[in-house]
Amino acid sequence: MAPRKHKPVFTPPPQDLRRRAVNFTKGFRLKLAPEELRKLEEVVERASDALSQDVAGKLRLLRAALEDVAAADTRADTAMRALRTLSLEIKGMGGMFKYPLLTAFAKSLNDFVKTIDQPTPIQLDIIAAQIDALYVVLARQIQGDGGRTERELLQALRQATAKYKNPARDTAD
Known part of the structure; x- marks a missing residue:
């Protein structure tokens, strides 16, 4: 017999x-x-101000992790985990301090790297472009959604990530 359903x-x-x-x-x-x-x-x-310093530090760590992944050395797995973690942390920080564009680029990066085990050269280029975009948003202190150029860049990066992501990992996550 099925349990009776009650209204909350x-x-x-x-x-x-x-x-x-x-x-x-x-x-x-x-x-x-x-x-x-x-x-x-x-x-x-x-x-x-503290956010800018914190994000800048995380961006330096992202760049170093990308270099480790590109070198395909023994630290590549750890570096990929760092890319996932750092991009997620930056994503969470942006919106809180009137930087939704920072959040959007970090989300795009995080969505992309969480589907990749060992990136191909084109995937490495896409990751680097996303990190560069994060640097620009922070350096220019672009608040709000930026302008037309920023929206077009975000859209282009989203299209690139959709085209070159690893579909085998999508079903696993």
Whole structure:
């Protein structure tokens, strides 16, 4: 006999939970005042400098990993894992700090490298182009979705990754 299906019942939280969650003596209210919003934006702006430094470090590591993969030495497997991990980390960082284009390029790179075990020369070129695009976004501090050129480059990289990705790994992930 099949179990009976019940509709979910949503219970509103008690008022004392709201009182405990919102601290009126410290921190911020539920609806931010312009002054509070400005303070938060300043914190994010200061963190953006740290973001640039952090992403720049990750980009250097990406470039070094790409060189190890291209050399096809004993570190190639570890370097491919590093490419996957670093691109995923950069992807997660971009949108938080008004760099959705950084996120888009990092996502494109991550989607591509997660389907590859040992890249072919053309795949290495595509990976290098994506890393270069990440460098440009960071160096020029391109916020938002960039302009027409950036959108066209992103689209071209997506087409290249779709054409040259390793279809054998797609079904495994």
